[in-house]
Structures are given as structure tokens and as C-alpha cells.
Amino acid sequence: MHLSSPAKKLIGILVLFIAALFISLPTPLNLDLKLGLDLAGGSHLVFEADTSKISPEKVKDAVVSLKEVVERRVNLFGISEPVVQTSSFGEKERIIVELPGIQNTQEAAELIGRTAQLVFAEVSEATSSGELKLTDLSGADLERAAVDFDQTTGKPVVALQFTKEGGGKFEKITEKNIGKAVAILLDTEIISAPIVQEKISGGNAIISGDFTIEEVKKLVIQLNAGALPLPIALVEERVVQATLGAESVSQSVKAGLVGLAMVLTFMILSYGRLGVVSAVGLIVFGVLTLALYKLIPVVLTLPGIAGFLLSVGMAVDSNILIFERFKEEKGRRPVPDALEVSFGRAWDSIRDANIATLVTAFILANPFDWDFLHTSGPVRGFAITLALGIAISLFTGIVVSRNLLRVFIREKKT
Amino acid sequence: MNWMKYRLIYFLISAAVVGAGIFAYFKWGLSLGIDFKGGALIEYQVGKDFSTEEAIKKIENPSIEVYSIQKAGENTYLVRTNPLDPHYRENIGIVLGELTGEATELRFENVGPSIGPDLIKKTIYAIAIAASAILLWVTFQFKSFKFGVSAVFAMLHDSLVLLGSFALFGHFFGAEIDFLFVTAMLTILSFSVHDTIVVYDRIRETRKKVGGSMTEMANMAVSQTMVRSLNNSFTIIFMLVALILLGGTSIKWFAIALLVGTISGTYSSPFVAVPILVSWDVLQRKIKRS
Numbered sequence: 013m014h015l016s017s018p019a020k021k022l023i024g025i026l027v028l029f030i031a032a033l034f035i036s037l038p039t040p041l042n043l044d045l046k047l048g049l050d051l052a053g054g055s056h057l058v059f060e061a062d063t064s065k066i067s068p069e070k071v072k073d074a075v076v077s078l079k080e081v082v083e084r085r086v087n088l089f090g091i092s093e094p095v096v097q098t099s100s101f102g103e104k105e106r107i108i109v110e111l112p113g114i115q116n117t118q119e120a121a122e123l124i125g126r127t128a129q130l131v132f133a134e135v136s137e138a139t140s141s142g143e144l145k146l147t148d149l150s151g152a153d154l155e156r157a158a159v160d161f162d163q164t165t166g167k168p169v170v171a172l173q174f175t176k177e178g179g180g181k182f183e184k185i186t187e188k189n190i191g192k193a194v195a196i197l198l199d200t201e202i203i204s205a206p207i208v209q210e211k212i213s214g215g216n217a218i219i220s221g222d223f224t225i226e227e228v229k230k231l232v233i234q235l236n237a238g239a240l241p242l243p244i245a246l247v248e249e250r251v252v253q254a255t256l257g258a259e260s261v262s263q264s265v266k267a268g269l270v271g272l273a274m275v276l277t278f279m280i281l282s283y284g285r286l287g288v289v290s291a292v293g294l295i296v297f298g299v300l301t302l303a304l305y306k307l308i309p310v311v312l313t314l315p316g317i318a319g320f321l322l323s324v325g326m327a328v329d330s331n332i333l334i335f336e337r338f339k340e341e342k343g344r345r346p347v348p349d350a351l352e353v354s355f356g357r358a359w360d361s362i363r364d365a366n367i368a369t370l371v372t373a374f375i376l377a378n379p380f381d382w383d384f385l386h387t388s389g390p391v392r393g394f395a396i397t398l399a400l401g402i403a404i405s406l407f408t409g410i411v412v413s414r415n416l417l418r419v420f421i422r423e424k425k426t
Numbered sequence: 427m428n429w430m431k432y433r434l435i436y437f438l439i440s441a442a443v444v445g446a447g448i449f450a451y452f453k454w455g456l457s458l459g460i461d462f463k464g465g466a467l468i469e470y471q472v473g474k475d476f477s478t479e480e481a482i483k484k485i486e487n488p489s490i491e492v493y494s495i496q497k498a499g500e501n502t503y504l505v506r507t508n509p510l511d512p513h514y515r516e517n518i519g520i521v522l523g524e525l526t527g528e529a530t531e532l533r534f535e536n537v538g539p540s541i542g543p544d545l546i547k548k549t550i551y552a553i554a555i556a557a558s559a560i561l562l563w564v565t566f567q568f569k570s571f572k573f574g575v576s577a578v579f580a581m582l583h584d585s586l587v588l589l590g591s592f593a594l595f596g597h598f599f600g601a602e603i604d605f606l607f608v609t610a611m612l613t614i615l616s617f618s619v620h621d622t623i624v625v626y627d628r629i630r631e632t633r634k635k636v637g638g639s640m641t642e643m644a645n646m647a648v649s650q651t652m653v654r655s656l657n658n659s660f661t662i663i664f665m666l667v668a669l670i671l672l673g674g675t676s677i678k679w680f681a682i683a684l685l686v687g688t689i690s691g692t693y694s695s696p697f698v699a700v701p702i703l704v705s706w707d708v709l710q711r712k713i714k715r716s
Contacts, residue, residue, distance in 0.1 A: 058541070101547075246512075250534070251534040255532065263672055267671070271667070271668030275661045318669060321669055325663075325664065326620075336650075364567050365623040366620070371616070386552065394613075398613070
């Protein structure tokens with residue numbers, strides 16, 4: 013049996029389709045769609061850094077280390093796949109933190125936003141109230157902090173271990189202050205001021221205050237991650253409960269299916285057999301798109317789903333352009349020729365028009381993170397699904413439909 | 427069909443629609459969402475319907491100012507307030523819980539006042555970049571500045587229609603201008619020009635093959651692309667209507683904005699962009715002749 017070239021291509025398309033179907037189906041590969049915060053639930057926090065107290069040329073470095081510290085804190089917080097981004101626009105330096113699954117933003121914001129500058133101070137006895145004299149021992153000299161419990165009272169305490177250098181400093185301070193208090197300050201607030209009994213060497217210390225276990229845990233995270241180089245304040249927060257996200261997903265799926273059914277019916281009613289071909293093309297489009305979402309992977313947001321649905325509406329456009337052209341050309345030449353001519357002629361429009369849409373999608377997606385454009389998740393999600401949709405629709409609209417039609421029409425003739 | 431004979435009518439229709447929008451804009455303004463002006467938006471699932479006035483009275487205190495409480499769906503309500511201090515967030519839920527038996531927070535958004543101005547600037551940059559890129563692309567592709575400028579005018583027309591309609595929707599139905607609206611606006615820019623390019627492409631093809639005056643070529647191109655243009659819009663409209671009716675509250679206004687833009691974009695290609703192109707061409711010839 014001799015297979016024509018379009019038929020061979022169709023077999024190729026079929027293989028691709030089956031592979032894509034295999035990837036899209038929930039089993040057996042178990043590839044999950046990545047859902048954004050608005051669908052999976054979680055919180056989105058934006059902090060603004062106070063850069064007024066440092067010189068302008070130091071801002072850039074400070075923001076870089078700010079991001080590192082925030083990242084460390086978020087990672088120590090123990091949630092999967094958090095995102096920490098910086099955004100610099102005009103005079104404003106911002107840190108964007110996305111925490112999937114976290115609904116209690118107040119707690120998260122406290123953990124991330126506290127400067128956590130730890131300093132040790134000597135208490136001079138000259139005045140009755142006790143004047144503080146800051147030492148050079150600070151949070152920067154810590155090797156690590158850990159949660160511990162006071163052996164007599166059972167209360168949670170923070171166990172500190174200094175670096176070698178820090179241990180040396182601590183030894184000197186304790187030696188100098190036997191019988192006196194040494195104050196431990198966190199963000200200029202005294203959290204503990206124990207009386208030194210003896211010189212402490214070995215670089216270990218304990219902060220015991222009136223802490224709850226949660227406070228100690230938070231403090232340990234902050235101390236281990238290091239102090240923030242710049243104070244930051246929460247300026248924007250968005251929280252979506254997982255239940256609302258799940259509802260959004262089911263609503264969008266329902267809307268998508270109803271819309272798809274209407275589009276398919278419309279195409280078949282308007283174009284008859286040609287419409288059936290475009291319906292097949294659209295189904296291939298849907299499956300390929302879903303497979304790519306999983307493979308890339310695309311983080312799907314609610315506007316992202318809207319972008320996908322919009323691209324379904326636009327995907328049939330190339331078919332409509334070709335079919336309308338075909339209606340015109342059919343009267344002038346034999347059917348197979350008319351088909352080829354329609355594809356050729358319609359291609360110019362399809363290409364030029366879709367490039368314009370891709371340009372806009374590019375600006376919305378802002379793939380290079382240009383600071384003068386939006387870097388927000390939802391809009392980016394929309395633009396990425398729209399752009400992908402257009403790219404795939406060009407493939408299905410041209411390659412898939414064309415070869416289907418070639419085989420379909422040739423066979424009808426013989 | 428001699429579409430271009432009725433150019434004046436198309437311009438009048440557009441002027442009326444855009445004019446109504448501008449009127450609405452100056453009369454009522456746009457109601458800006460929290461993304462632009464700052465504030466909190468909380469969506470609650472509650473036990474039963476309640477008197478919003480009573481709720482507002484109970485919630486408000488020197489630190490919480492309630493802008494509005496809106497029913498969003500079955501037993502779901504949207505509460506809008508000034509930017510909230512974290513610990514006031516719970517107060518609102520407690521009040522609603524007392525009023526209705528139970529109140530679960532579904533969504534919480536709190537935006538400080540410093541975000542809005544940047545958002546506006548970034549939006550303006552995005553629109554300016556998109557518009558110039560499209561102007562350049564069309565001018566380059568059709569080798570004529572006239573084509574590019576006419577397409578950009580059609581885009582501008584669609585943006586004004588969208589803005590105007592949201593001034594109306596904002597006043598009568600509480601629609602707000604938010605981040606998603608901006609996204610819809612940019613998408614519509616590209617949709618508008620997408621359609622225009624399809625018509626232009628037919629003009630270009632006719633010019634190569636048959637030639638003729640710009641008016642004749644434009645008439646042919648509009649006739650040849652009319653069915654395609656309508657059919658394509660129908661398929662997009664189907665998807666959007668499904669999304670508006672079934673897609674839930676979070677993206678309802680986003681889908682409506684896209685729908686308005688799609689309809690306007692479909693109209694603006696044959697009835698704004700091409701008539702401007704033809705009028706420009708006719709005018710240019712008249713000036714040359716004299």
C-alpha cells in the first residue's frame with residue numbers, strides 16, 4: 013500500500029496526539045498541573061524596604077542581601093515551593109513573597125518582616141536605671157540558634173552558639189561583667205538581661221525570656237537566617253483559601269466545556285464537514301495545550317485559565333479564515349487546488365495578525381522581568397497561556413487541519 | 427457592496443458610543459479598585475443573608491471604614507474597606523459571624539496606598555510600548571504609515587469604548603477598575619489590531635492583483651472578510667459568555683471587559699480603521715490635485 017505524504021503526516025500527528033493525551037491524562041504519569049495561589053490557595057505578600065537610612069549607592073547590595081535573608085527565613089519556615097522576588101521601580105524597592113498553602117499572613121508577615129537585629133550590651137552601674145553600652149557582639153557572630161528548654165523551669169529558650177570569633181568576644185564580655193547584667197537586645201528592645209555568674213568560654217549562651225514555644229521557633233528562624241539589612245513593611249497582601257480556589261477551578265472547567273461545546277456546534281453548523289475537521293483540530297489543540305502546561309510547566313492561575321479559554325476562541329480563527337477563503341476559491345478551480353491556494357493565501361493574514369497578538373502577550377508576560385513593566389503573577393499567567401494558545405493554534409490550525417483536509421478531500425474524490 | 431460610502435455614519439456611531447462613554451466618565455468617573463487606590467477586599471461565605479447597613483454600623487470604628495458590602499453570589503459577600511491593620515481583619519469576620527451564624531473568609535486582599543501610583547505608571551508604559559510596537563509592525567508590514575496610524579486609531583477607539591463602558595458599569599453595577607481590567611485592556615488592543623490586520627491583508631492582496639482606488643479595494647476587502655470577522659467573534663463571544671455566566675465572581679468583570687472589547691474590536695476594524703484609511707487616502711488625493 014502506498015501512503016500519500018499527507019497521510020504520513022497524519023500518522024505523525026496521531027502519534028503526537030496520543031503522546032500528548034498520555035501526558036495530559038491524570039494517570040499513569042501522574043504529572044500534576046501546577047496551580048497558582050489563586051487556585052491552590054495561599055498568600056501573596058509584598059514588602060517595601062525602607063532605604064532612607066542608607067546611601068543610594070548601597071541600596072542595590074542591601075536589596076540583594078535582603079532578598080537572601082528573606083529567602084532563608086521563608087525556606088526555614090518549611091513550606092513547599094515558596095517564591096521570593098524583588099521588584100524595583102522608581103525609588104521603591106519591594107520584596108514579593110508567595111507562600112502556597114499559607115493563610116495566616118499575620119504570622120508569616122511577622123516572621124518575614126521583623127528586622128531581628130540581635131545585639132549584646134553592657135549595663136553600666138553609674139546610673140540607677142542602668143545605662144546601656146552596646147558591645148561589638150551581635151547576631152552576625154552567631155554560628156547557629158536552636159530551640160531549647162530551661163532545665164529547671166521547663167520553659168522554652170533560645171540556645172545560641174557563636175562563631176569562634178564571636179565566642180571570643182563573648183568570653184571577654186562575660187569576664188568583664190562578672191556579677192553584672194548583660195542585656196540582650198532584639199531590634200532595640202531588651203528581651204533578656206541575665207546577671208553574669210562567671211566567665212563563659214566555649215561560645216554558648218542561652219536567651220531565656222518569657223517566651224512561648226512559637227515565639228522561640230520564630231526567633232530561631234530569624235536568628236539563623238540573619239538580620240534584615242533594611243527594615244521592611246508589609247504594603248500588600250492577598251490571601252485565597254484553598255476552598256475558593258477549588259471552586260474557581262470547577263467553575264472554570266464547567267465554563268470551558270460549555271463554551272467549547274458552543275464553539276464546536278457553531279463550527280459544524282456553519283461549515284459542515286469542514287467544521288468537523290476544525291472540531292478535530294480543536295480537540296488536538298486542547299490536548300496538546302494541556303500536555304505542554306504540564307511539561308513546561310506553566311503555573312496556572314485564574315486569569316491564566318481565562319487566557320486559555322480566549323485562545324480556544326481564537327484558535328478556530330485560522331480555520332475560519334481558511335474556510336472562508338476556500339468558499340471563494342472553490343468556484344474558480346478544482347477542489348484540491350482551491351484548498352492549497354486557500355491555505356497559502358490565508359497564511360499571510362494569520363501570520364501578521366497573530367504576531368501582533370504575540371507582541372502584546374510578550375509585554376504582559378514580561379519574561380525578562382523588566383522593572384518598568386508589571387511583574388505580577390496573575391497577569392503573567394494570563395499572557396503565558398494566551399501566547400502558548402496562539403502558538404499551538406497556529407500549529408493545529410495550519411498543520412493538523414491542512415493534512416486532515418488533504419486526505420479527506422482526496423479520498424472523497426476517488 | 428459599497429461599504430465606504432457610509433463612512434460618515436460609522437464615524438457618527440463611533441462618536442456617539444465613545445461620547446456616551448466620555449460623558450459617563452466625566453459624570454461618574456471610574457470606580458478604582460483597591461489595586462489602584464489601596465484598601466482591603468474580603469470575600470466571606472456567610473450563614474444567611476443579612477442587613478448590610480446593620481453590618482456596616484457594627485463593623486465601623488475609628489480604624490475601619492467600610493466602603494461597601496456587596497452580595498457576590500449565593501451566601502457570599504464582598505466587603506471593601508480602607509487599608510486594614512492586620513489585627514482588624516478578624517473583627518469583620520467576627521461581626522459577620524454574629525449576624526449570620528457563621529462567616530468563613532474565602533479571600534483577603536489588602537493593598538497599601540503606595541502600590542497604586544506605580545501600577546498606573548507601569549500600565550501607561552505597557553500600553554505605550556504595545557501601541558508603538560503594533561504601529562511599527564503594521565507600518566512595516568503594509569509599507570505605509572497610513573495603515574499603521576489607522577490601526578492605532580481603531581485601537582484607541584476600542585480602549586475608549588471599554589473605559590467608557592466601565593464608567594457606566596461602575597456606576598450602575600459596581601464594576602471596579604483593577605489589575606485584571608488593565609490586562610483585559612491590553613488584550614483588547616491586540617485583538618483589535620488582529621482583526622484590522624486581516625482586513626488590511628485583503629487590501630494588500632487586492633492592490634497587488636487587481637489594483638483600483640483605495641475605496642474600491644477597501645470595499646472588496648471588507649465584503650470578503652465580513653463573514654470571517656463575525657464568525658471569529660462569535661466563537662470568542664461564546665467562550666466569554668460561558669465564562670461570565672459560569673466562571674465565578676473573581677473573573678466575571680474581567681470576562682465582561684474582554685467581551686466589550688471583542689465586540690468593539692470587531693466593529694472597529696471595518697468601520698473605524700478602514701474608513702479612516704480611506705478618508706485619509708481620499709483627502710490626500712484631493713490635496714495633491716489642488
